[in-house]
Amino acid sequence: MKQISLLGATGSIGTQTLDVIRNHPEAFRLAAFSAGRNLNLTRKIISEFHPALVSVADKEDCARLKTEFGDSPVVLYGEKGMVETAVYAESDILVNAVLGSVGLLPTLEAIRAGKTVAIANKETLVTAGHLVMDAARRAETEILPIDSEHSAIFQCLQGENRDEIERLIITASGGSFRDYTREQLETVTVKDALNHPNWSMGAKITVDSATMMNKGLEVIEAHWLFGLPFEKIDTILHRESIIHSLVEFRDSSVKAQLGMPDMRIPIQYALGFPKRLPLPDAKRLDLAEIGRLHFEKMDEERFYCLKLAYEAGKAGGSMPAVLNAANEVAVHAFLQEKISFLQIDQLIEKALARHNVIIHPDLETIWAVDRETRDYVASLI
Numbered sequence: 218m219k220q221i222s223l224l225g226a227t228g229s230i231g232t233q234t235l236d237v238i239r240n241h242p243e244a245f246r247l248a249a250f251s252a253g254r255n256l257n258l259t260r261k262i263i264s265e266f267h268p269a270l271v272s273v274a275d276k277e278d279c280a281r282l283k284t285e286f287g288d289s290p291v292v293l294y295g296e297k298g299m300v301e302t303a304v305y306a307e308s309d310i311l312v313n314a315v316l317g318s319v320g321l322l323p324t325l326e327a328i329r330a331g332k333t334v335a336i337a338n339k340e341t342l343v344t345a346g347h348l349v350m351d352a353a354r355r356a357e358t359e360i361l362p363i364d365s366e367h368s369a370i371f372q373c374l375q376g377e378n379r380d381e382i383e384r385l386i387i388t389a390s391g392g393s394f395r396d397y398t399r400e401q402l403e404t405v406t407v408k409d410a411l412n413h414p415n416w417s418m419g420a421k422i423t424v425d426s427a428t429m430m431n432k433g434l435e436v437i438e439a440h441w442l443f444g445l446p447f448e449k450i451d452t453i454l455h456r457e458s459i460i461h462s463l464v465e466f467r468d469s470s471v472k473a474q475l476g477m478p479d480m481r482i483p484i485q486y487a488l489g490f491p492k493r494l495p496l497p498d499a500k501r502l503d504l505a506e507i508g509r510l511h512f513e514k515m516d517e518e519r520f521y522c523l524k525l526a527y528e529a530g531k532a533g534g535s536m537p538a539v540l541n542a543a544n545e546v547a548v549h550a551f552l553q554e555k556i557s558f559l560q561i562d563q564l565i566e567k568a569l570a571r572h573n574v575i576i577h578p579d580l581e582t583i584w585a586v587d588r589e590t591r592d593y594v595a596s597l598i
Contacts, residue, residue, distance in 0.1 A: 219245050219488065222308040222332070224299060224323060225315035226250040227258045229419045230337045230363065230480060234312050235262065237485045241494055249290075249305040251298060251315070254278065263290060270305050272298030296322065303327040310488065312363070313338040316421055317545055318538075318587055321345055325580070328352045328360075335487035337363035339434040340545075344538040345583050346441030360442065361487040366435050367442055368483030369461035369474035374443075375491075377466070385439055386463040386471075388455040389515065392426035394558075395454065399519060405558045407551065424548050428561055429515075433526020437537055440530060447531050452523065454513040459502065477502055521562045525569060535575040535586045542590035543568035550598045564594050 221238065225231040231250075238245040249270035252259040256278050263271060263286060272293045273279050279294035286292070293301055296319070303311050303323035311327040312335045313320045320338035325345075327334055329352060336342065342349055353360050362368050366387045374382075393412050394402060410427045411420055425431035436450050461483075463473040476482055477500045485494055517524035522544075529540040547564040550556045556564070568590050575582055 218243070219310055220248040220308045221245055221310050221312060221488065222248060222302050222305050222327070223250040223312045223314065224302060224320060224338075225253075225313070226262055227252045227255040228314055228316065229422070230314035230484070231312075232258075233481050234314060234484050234488075235266070237481055237488060238266070240496070241485075241489075244494060245488060248308045249302045251302045256281065260285070269307065270302055272302045299323045300326050304330040304332070308332060310335055312484075312488070313341060314363070316340075316419065318344055318541065321349075321583075322580075324349060325352055328356050328358055331356055331358055333359045333361065335361045335363050335484075337484075339364070339431075339438055340541050342438045342441045343434050343541045344587065345580065346437065346537075347577065348580060348583075350441050361490055362438075362442055363480075363483050363487050364435060364438070365458075365478075365480060365483050366462045367438060368486055370439065370443060370464055372474045372486065373462070373464040373472040377464075377472075379443070381466050381468075382443070382445065382449070383465045383467045383469075384449040384451055385443065385445060386465065387432065387435055387439060387450065387452045388458070388460055388462055389429065389432045389452055390426065390458045391454050391456060392429065392431075393423070394427050395456070399559070402559050403557065407554060410551075410558060420552055421545075421548055424551060424561075425544070427558075428522040428548075429520035430522035430526060430544050430548075430561075430565075432515075432520075433523045433530075434541070436523075436526060437530040447527060452515045454515055456511045456513075457507065459507065459510055475502060522565065525562060525565055529569060532574050533576070535578045535582065536569065536572065538578070538583050538586045539568050539572045539590045540565060542587045543594045546591050546594040546598075555598055564597055567597065568594055 247266040247268050251272040253274045268290050271290045276294050279292050282292045300323050304326050310333045313324050314337045318340045321341045324341045362371050393410050410424050439450050458478045460473045465471045529536040543565040547561040
């Protein structure tokens with residue numbers, strides 16, 4: 218049985234991870250988890266799964282849980298609590314399902330502690346991919362992708378020689394506004410942006426999907442996970458989200474991973490790897506019922522955030538940290554209706570333009586760049 222630490226248990230990926238654990242009590246046990254400020258759901262998770270360690274965001278919530286549950290589980294809070302959850306001694310796997318750059322330090326500490334990391338937190342690899350992958354090599358531990366696109370690539374590469382990859386092709390649904398022109402985007406609302414046609418995700422990721430920044434972050438992730446230059450990582454618009462990604466090899470053969478949109482599939486694949494476990498209530502793929510699959514070339518001028526992400530990734534160093542921090546602040550402002558949808562990429566572009574790239578930044582430098590960028594973007598709003 219694999220013991221699991223879960224960061225972000227009350228979020229979209231976190232609750233679906235709990236569903237996988239719930240479906241396979243013979244294979245997985247929730248040993249430790251972190252949550253944000255959803256105290257009611259946190260209580261339910263504790264009562265159902267009986268973890269040994271729990272971490273919450275606030276000191277006050279920590280005190281409440283200690284009063285309610287006594288000595289079991291151990292309850293911590295804040296960044297220290299997240300790190301303790303990530304490195305919990307009895308855990309075999311860390312599932313990083315938190316949003317934002319807060320997932321970086323716990324991930325690095327888990328790797329140093331020799332844990333396998335199943336990662337759904339894009340920002341960790343985007344901001345510090347060089348540090349994370351170097352730490353994984355030193356610790357001789359695995360980084361297993363949970364994002365459906367990277368899981369698809371990972372599955373396609375099983376049994377293959379990575380030196381024979383010609384290119385990766387990452388598919389994109391197009392998000393809530395895939396049929397809109399730039400002019401039509403000028404008046405879209407937060408409610409419009411959160412209406413994703415294919416996937417059920419958190420608000421921030423859904424907006425990232427609408428701007429196509431989500432795909433840009435995935436391109437940078439793929440660069441680090443699979444060790445390919447950006448020139449060999451392509452994106453393509455695929456409306457149905459049935460093909461999750463493709464790998465082309467040097468002999469022109471192409472492998473694809475297909476399935477109905479269900480995040481539990483890549484989550485379960487990462488947790489059960491190298492075994493495939495049953496997912497009995499998953500909807501099965503029926504190609505005859507679907508009938509047709511559609512593909513379109515990605516227009517980087519239309520999806521301008523994707524273009525910015527490629528530029529930041531190719532610049533390397535500290536530039537992806539700027540991209541990520543600026544995007545987080547801008548998306549948060551949009552969700553609060555402080556800026557328009559198109560102002561998101563405008564703010565990101567300004568932040569990238571003013572930054573002088575720092576090659577091979579250490580962790581402290583990344584934090585400093587992150588803080589400076591957030592303050593700058595906030596000052597523009």
